[in-house]
Amino acid sequence: MFDHGQPSYAEVNKDILSVMLETGPRYWMLLGTTMSVAVIFFFMPWFYQLIVGVGAAGMNRNAYWGTYLSNFIFWIGLSHSGTLLSAILHITNSPWRKSVYRSAEAMTLFSLMTAALFVMVHLGRVWFVHWSFPIPNQMGLWPNFRSPLMFDVMAITTYLTASSIFIYMGSVPDFAAVRDASTGLRRRLYTIFCFGWRGTAREWHTLGWAYTFFAVFVIPLAVSVHSIVSWDFALSIVPGLHHTIFAPYFVCGAIYSGTAGIVTVMYCLRKYLNFERYIGQVHLDNLGKLLIALSLIWSYINILELFSTWYGGSSFELEALKFKLTGFYAPLYWEMILFCAFVPLLMFFRKFRWSWNKMLVISILINIGMLTERFIIVATSQPRKFLPNAFGFYFPSWIEISITIGSFAIFATLFLIFIKWVPAISIYEVKETLKPLRRDA
Amino acid sequence: MSKISRRDLLQYIGAGGIGAVGGVLYSESIERDVELLIPQVVPPEDYSPGIATWYNTVCNQCSAGCGISVRIREGKAKKIEGNPVHPVSQGRLCARGQSGLNVLYNPDRIREPLTNAGQRGTGNFYPISWDEVLTTIGSRIGRLKIENNASRVRLLTGRVRGHLDELFAQFMGLLGSDHYQQYDFTYPSALKAANKISFGIDQLPYYDIKNADLLLSFGADYLGTWISPVHHSLAYGHMRQGRAGRRGKTVQVEPRMSLSGAAADEWVAARPGTEGLLALGIAHILVSDGHYNGSDRDQWSDVLQAYSPSAVSAETDISEGNIRQLAREFGTSKAALAIAGGATTAGTNAVASAVAVNALNHLAGNLGQPGGIIFNSDQAFSATPGTRQAGMQGILDLVEAMEAGEVDVLLVHDSNPIFSLPDGVGFRQALDKVPLIVALSSFRDETTEQADLILPTNTYLESWGDDVPDPGVGFPVASISQPVVTTLYDTLPVGDIMLSLVRQIGGELPMAMPWRTMEEFVKERWREEYEKRGSADQDFEAFWQAALEAGVWGQPGVMTGDQIVPSGASTIAAITNPASQFAGSETDYPLVLHPYLSASLLDGRGANLPWLQELPDPLTSVVYGSWAELNPATAEDLGIREGDVLEVETPAGSVSVPALIFPALRPGVVAMPIGQGHTAYGRYARNRGANPMDLVSMQIDDRSGDLAWAATRARVRNTGERLQIIKTDGVTRTLGRQILGPKNDHA
Amino acid sequence: MKWGNDLSTFVEKFRQYLKPGYYDEFDYHWTMTIDLDRCTGCEACVVACQAENNLPIVGEKRYAQNREIKWIRIERYWEGEYPDVKMGFIPMLCQHCDAAPCEIACPVFATYHNQDGLNTQIYNRCIGTRTCAVYCPYEVRYFNWFTYTWDEPLEQQLNPDVTVREKGVMEKCTFCIQRIRLAKDNAKDDDRRRVRDGEVVPACVQSCPTEAMAFGDSNDPEAKVSKMMKDPRGYTVLEELNTTPSIVYLKKAHAES
Numbered sequence A: 001m002f003d004h005g006q007p008s009y010a011e012v013n014k015d016i017l018s019v020m021l022e023t024g025p026r027y028w029m030l031l032g033t034t035m036s037v038a039v040i041f042f043f044m045p046w047f048y049q050l051i052v053g054v055g056a057a058g059m060n061r062n063a064y065w066g067t068y069l070s071n072f073i074f075w076i077g078l079s080h081s082g083t084l085l086s087a088i089l090h091i092t093n094s095p096w097r098k099s100v101y102r103s104a105e106a107m108t109l110f111s112l113m114t115a116a117l118f119v120m121v122h123l124g125r126v127w128f129v130h131w132s133f134p135i136p137n138q139m140g141l142w143p144n145f146r147s148p149l150m151f152d153v154m155a156i157t158t159y160l161t162a163s164s165i166f167i168y169m170g171s172v173p174d175f176a177a178v179r180d181a182s183t184g185l186r187r188r189l190y191t192i193f194c195f196g197w198r199g200t201a202r203e204w205h206t207l208g209w210a211y212t213f214f215a216v217f218v219i220p221l222a223v224s225v226h227s228i229v230s231w232d233f234a235l236s237i238v239p240g241l242h243h244t245i246f247a248p249y250f251v252c253g254a255i256y257s258g259t260a261g262i263v264t265v266m267y268c269l270r271k272y273l274n275f276e277r278y279i280g281q282v283h284l285d286n287l288g289k290l291l292i293a294l295s296l297i298w299s300y301i302n303i304l305e306l307f308s309t310w311y312g313g314s315s316f317e318l319e320a321l322k323f324k325l326t327g328f329y330a331p332l333y334w335e336m337i338l339f340c341a342f343v344p345l346l347m348f349f350r351k352f353r354w355s356w357n358k359m360l361v362i363s364i365l366i367n368i369g370m371l372t373e374r375f376i377i378v379a380t381s382q383p384r385k386f387l388p389n390a391f392g393f394y395f396p397s398w399i400e401i402s403i404t405i406g407s408f409a410i411f412a413t414l415f416l417i418f419i420k421w422v423p424a425i426s427i428y429e430v431k432e433t434l435k436p437l438r439r440d441a
Numbered sequence B: 001m002s003k004i005s006r007r008d009l010l011q012y013i014g015a016g017g018i019g020a021v022g023g024v025l026y027s028e029s030i031e032r033d034v035e036l037l038i039p040q041v042v043p044p045e046d047y048s049p050g051i052a053t054w055y056n057t058v059c060n061q062c063s064a065g066c067g068i069s070v071r072i073r074e075g076k077a078k079k080i081e082g083n084p085v086h087p088v089s090q091g092r093l094c095a096r097g098q099s100g101l102n103v104l105y106n107p108d109r110i111r112e113p114l115t116n117a118g119q120r121g122t123g124n125f126y127p128i129s130w131d132e133v134l135t136t137i138g139s140r141i142g143r144l145k146i147e148n149n150a151s152r153v154r155l156l157t158g159r160v161r162g163h164l165d166e167l168f169a170q171f172m173g174l175l176g177s178d179h180y181q182q183y184d185f186t187y188p189s190a191l192k193a194a195n196k197i198s199f200g201i202d203q204l205p206y207y208d209i210k211n212a213d214l215l216l217s218f219g220a221d222y223l224g225t226w227i228s229p230v231h232h233s234l235a236y237g238h239m240r241q242g243r244a245g246r247r248g249k250t251v252q253v254e255p256r257m258s259l260s261g262a263a264a265d266e267w268v269a270a271r272p273g274t275e276g277l278l279a280l281g282i283a284h285i286l287v288s289d290g291h292y293n294g295s296d297r298d299q300w301s302d303v304l305q306a307y308s309p310s311a312v313s314a315e316t317d318i319s320e321g322n323i324r325q326l327a328r329e330f331g332t333s334k335a336a337l338a339i340a341g342g343a344t345t346a347g348t349n350a351v352a353s354a355v356a357v358n359a360l361n362h363l364a365g366n367l368g369q370p371g372g373i374i375f376n377s378d379q380a381f382s383a384t385p386g387t388r389q390a391g392m393q394g395i396l397d398l399v400e401a402m403e404a405g406e407v408d409v410l411l412v413h414d415s416n417p418i419f420s421l422p423d424g425v426g427f428r429q430a431l432d433k434v435p436l437i438v439a440l441s442s443f444r445d446e447t448t449e450q451a452d453l454i455l456p457t458n459t460y461l462e463s464w465g466d467d468v469p470d471p472g473v474g475f476p477v478a479s480i481s482q483p484v485v486t487t488l489y490d491t492l493p494v495g496d497i498m499l500s501l502v503r504q505i506g507g508e509l510p511m512a513m514p515w516r517t518m519e520e521f522v523k524e525r526w527r528e529e530y531e532k533r534g535s536a537d538q539d540f541e542a543f544w545q546a547a548l549e550a551g552v553w554g555q556p557g558v559m560t561g562d563q564i565v566p567s568g569a570s571t572i573a574a575i576t577n578p579a580s581q582f583a584g585s586e587t588d589y590p591l592v593l594h595p596y597l598s599a600s601l602l603d604g605r606g607a608n609l610p611w612l613q614e615l616p617d618p619l620t621s622v623v624y625g626s627w628a629e630l631n632p633a634t635a636e637d638l639g640i641r642e643g644d645v646l647e648v649e650t651p652a653g654s655v656s657v658p659a660l661i662f663p664a665l666r667p668g669v670v671a672m673p674i675g676q677g678h679t680a681y682g683r684y685a686r687n688r689g690a691n692p693m694d695l696v697s698m699q700i701d702d703r704s705g706d707l708a709w710a711a712t713r714a715r716v717r718n719t720g721e722r723l724q725i726i727k728t729d730g731v732t733r734t735l736g737r738q739i740l741g742p743k744n745d746h747a
Numbered sequence C: 001m002k003w004g005n006d007l008s009t010f011v012e013k014f015r016q017y018l019k020p021g022y023y024d025e026f027d028y029h030w031t032m033t034i035d036l037d038r039c040t041g042c043e044a045c046v047v048a049c050q051a052e053n054n055l056p057i058v059g060e061k062r063y064a065q066n067r068e069i070k071w072i073r074i075e076r077y078w079e080g081e082y083p084d085v086k087m088g089f090i091p092m093l094c095q096h097c098d099a100a101p102c103e104i105a106c107p108v109f110a111t112y113h114n115q116d117g118l119n120t121q122i123y124n125r126c127i128g129t130r131t132c133a134v135y136c137p138y139e140v141r142y143f144n145w146f147t148y149t150w151d152e153p154l155e156q157q158l159n160p161d162v163t164v165r166e167k168g169v170m171e172k173c174t175f176c177i178q179r180i181r182l183a184k185d186n187a188k189d190d191d192r193r194r195v196r197d198g199e200v201v202p203a204c205v206q207s208c209p210t211e212a213m214a215f216g217d218s219n220d221p222e223a224k225v226s227k228m229m230k231d232p233r234g235y236t237v238l239e240e241l242n243t244t245p246s247i248v249y250l251k252k253a254h255a256e257s
Ligand SMILES: Nc1nc2c(c(=O)[nH]1)N[C@H]1C(S)=C(S)[C@@H](COP(=O)(O)OP(=O)(O)OC[C@H]3O[C@@H](n4cnc5c(=O)[nH]c(N)nc54)[C@H](O)[C@@H]3O)O[C@H]1N2
Pocket: none
């Protein structure tokens, strides 16, 4: 389990808490960079777009959705491994989960937030976004519950809430540890954060019970969220979007990209926060195996989609398919196939699965592939629907590209803030995996 | 910089960004400026907020003379629709007519009198008072009159009909100058000349498309730009589907498919310039196959001897079988009608072609018949519209006079010869020899830009006047123009300007033309007409009110009276070989240039109207620009793709335009829409596209004296540059989808 | 028992709602017919709609970006090759589908079906998700990518009966609902329960120089549209999508030779 020898309980506390308690200039520089990139690449262009209108983006009357929506789906997808994986592994009692799940759940939270930001950026009149919530008002207006977008609002807010509670709940004993290790204001704050956790048997029992309950609760939620997101597309009759396979396809793709995302995050934690002792070969190996499985499912669904479109023989669908496979964006399509269907097969070899660097590259390639997958779905279907005379084309504007780049900075910023406020690895659960207590600390 | 301040800075950036976004969100969610509901302190009397009033008047966007109704709310014109009781438009209107609002509220209207302060052609103009400008012109003309040099005053207008025409004529007459002429690029001079030859009547007859069973159009885009598009469209709709069990058929002969060609059942792309020959070929068969049995059959047979199907087929590149088929249909249809226009009547053979088409109508026996050609025997008023159309010959005479220094004062109204004439005419250069150029205009078009003094005129929606549609509708009709809104700026109706000049010039003029305003003048003339026609059942005021309200007066019963049926003799005598002579040799210039009137901008007068600039061209969907069309095969031969910038060259000049591949164009032809390429004329028109008139060689059809603008050869060179043609069409094939008809219709 | 009653009422209403022809039970079912054998593609209707409904002048740049706004447009389709080449025009506007894909899409009910069979669009409710436009198979929804302005004094021609839309709002053909409202008001003032056939004339129909279009209430068997709809040439565009449009086209007839 531990590559570099088993640490003592005190070492665990020290290792993990030191990330929070000791802050060097490198951290500030990194945070400063990500924040600046977020502001310059994301918020400033968005601000400009708010002033002139969504026309600042490249969308047009043939393509009403663009990168904002495809990025939204990408980020929702990325959110899918954290909480979901953590919950599944918790229920199945997999010990290797314990050192990865906290960061994975944080990833869920922050990618959901980034995704939510993309909804805002996408909207024509974001200043009225509250109308999509069922808030009683004197106009007697109510949202339309037939709309898949309404399902989205419901699903995502529920998922965000549940994930937040889940990650918070799992962190309570660790907040207590932070409290115990600090003084002054921080101590007072974490006293509140940990609800006065004392570590009594009753408290542990309640936590265990509640945590398991939430794990069970969150799993179907996660599955439903990306199903619902897929329905934004699949419930339309647009050729290329109107596929019953979309819900499982999106869920699978989401978990796939999320898992790859976890690999990337693990790599960074290990490398930059010196968590080598806690994140080791076993994690990498298990994540690699999971990725292979997901990649195979993903490929299967893709083949299925192609087959059923071809077999269905609808002229609209075939035309859309032809454009996807051979049109302007075909290189992107084949790039996606390469990165998501073929590259991951390398992980069948232990040489790749056991190499942090190789796995980092593979995981990033998978996510590039998944980012393009979402873009292709949006960019190849709706500009070529039913009336050939209204066929058009979509290409993102520099504002969309900039905002896409900026969104990664937002995610990174949130993560950097997170590691200063919450132990990035679950202290108490890592301790649970230690061999019986050594008394030499 | 310390660690803390870096941190602060970043926080500020973050907070600032969020604050700014929040600010925008907040400001977007609150109300905007409140505008006043009723802008005037004392509103006009016919002004009731919230209630729309409709005023009837006449469209002036082309020479059809459609009656229009303008919707007024709170003193502003809001919409133009067809006047339902007007026999020309019958409640309908074309895109151009509806865009009249863009004329009225055009941001580039001239808002006050202007002078160039002695720097002609620089485009610099300075405001000047009406008093000053009228005194200047009045005294200048007055002096010429006293010196008996009034013939040194020239008046050039666009199409002017009704009593404004009479006002101009009286004015010039009293001065002692007979140099009042009109020039309208779209005026069908050749048609008129041919009709005079064939029928001995100097007017445009009424073509009764509505009741025809077969309409054979030689180049006339009767649904888009020819003579009276709205009226023809109404007739077309009726002819197609308005008669149970009897669907009229249309055939269009033209090298480039026009709107009318697209509507036709058959589109026949005869070799450019040979349309008249095709007509004679059909006529030949009509006579030889016994479809015509008049007493003068032998004479017809003789004169048509040379135009056998085989000879005509060789010239026109239309198969013999096709010609025979057309002839058979034309000969056997109950009501077959042939019309000519567009490029067919814009060659060096214009009149010959039109005469050839008249011959078909003779042979079909449709003269004076329903579904044929109806002569407007009784014109409303004494006016004979179109008689002052100078044609190209008149313009050349004017240019010559200007060059010779015989013109001291040139008054130009509503005519833009600099834009719509080929450079070869030399109009622009001749202006340098004229000491005083006065433009009476609402817009600073190319010709107005050259003026010394600009007298800003009211638009037609702010003016009094009247109109007699030309051609009529087969019975006497006259329309009244009235202002529908109060004048927007410090401008005057053109009639009022002329009457002010009358008073400035003095002498016997004010006595002979005592009216203060155009309104007074029109009303008096209508009173005279009323008394002459002697309808006793109403007093004039009641009649006038009724006419004003209706916007039109007419006598529908008069149509069926005795129709003139001219003999065929003069047509027979006038038939000559109608083969057009093209400028430029075939070896140097392998293509034929086919300029055509833009469906929306017409001859360019619509180019300053944003609604028309934004209206996709009906056949190509292009907006905001010009282009040169090539047949796909021709383009492939020349290695040209859509969007390649071409240099189109003719003996007269060259222009650069992007290429557009157009499937319904005869190979070997390069087609270009007329209308763009303005160098002035306001923000929507200026510096946009190219003007094909720059390519047209100066050639004249002798018999009508009109410009042969479709008789120039051209070559194209791919410059290697590319330019995006802005169009709204995506893919223009249905891909077998259920769009134009039920699916089982598609094979 | 009461619950049972409520439930059965609910089920009954829901069934009714699902039944095709639901809108037949209301007074009006506004319907348009377009005769392609009359239509010449002249685009008078396009300008008429622009004038009546305050459509913006978007400018050359926006056209180049495919951001034009024309609630009714003419689509062009070529058939064959030179010299046997034919052009087919078809005016395309909101089909006011009874089973409108756009309507389920809108999260805020900015677009919904009213009891007259109209697909209505409430600009000030729209938050600009553009889902409706993606879902619309006829691509007749147009989005305000910017706030468009009019060069002074062109704004004076704006129709005071129709709002001007701001950036971020979806818009489309309303069947000239302001004219429908006016006709209904007039009918009410005259103590009539229903408007007469021909009393409502949308701007495009009004202008059409070939009289290709007819508009009226297809619930009234005597109305002109009801008669036109029975023409054997009648069809609906993309019928296989089952959107049940309120626009019936009459296909172009062919000359007998
Ligand atoms: N359509 C319609 N008509 C209505 C009503 C309605 O609801 N709808 N309501 C009716 C009723 S209840 C009322 S009370 C009347 C109100 O009708 P008005 O008395 O006409 O009220 P306002 O138009 O609000 O204000 C009149 C003017 O006073 C100016 N003003 C504001 N402050 C001052 C000031 O300090 N000094 C001076 N000299 N001027 C000032 C404002 O700018 C405005 O031009 O309208 C009646 N008419």
